[in-house]
Amino acid sequence: LKQLSDVRLAFFDEPTTNMDAARRENLATQIGNIKHFDQLFVISHDDTFEGYVDNVVTVGADGGESEE
16 A cells, blocks of 8 residues: 555546636646656647647547547
């Protein structure tokens, strides 16, 4: 359990819901500036974050198969 307490991890699930474009961009900038976590995960249908993150994983259905 001690090892897990040192894990610095954050998840943002659909953080831009009901935001206008300016607020989405501002939030993406602020999340991109966070430095005190080892890993940040943003789960979103919004492509605003693509320019602010290191990696993007896209999952979608194409005839019943997932894409990555």
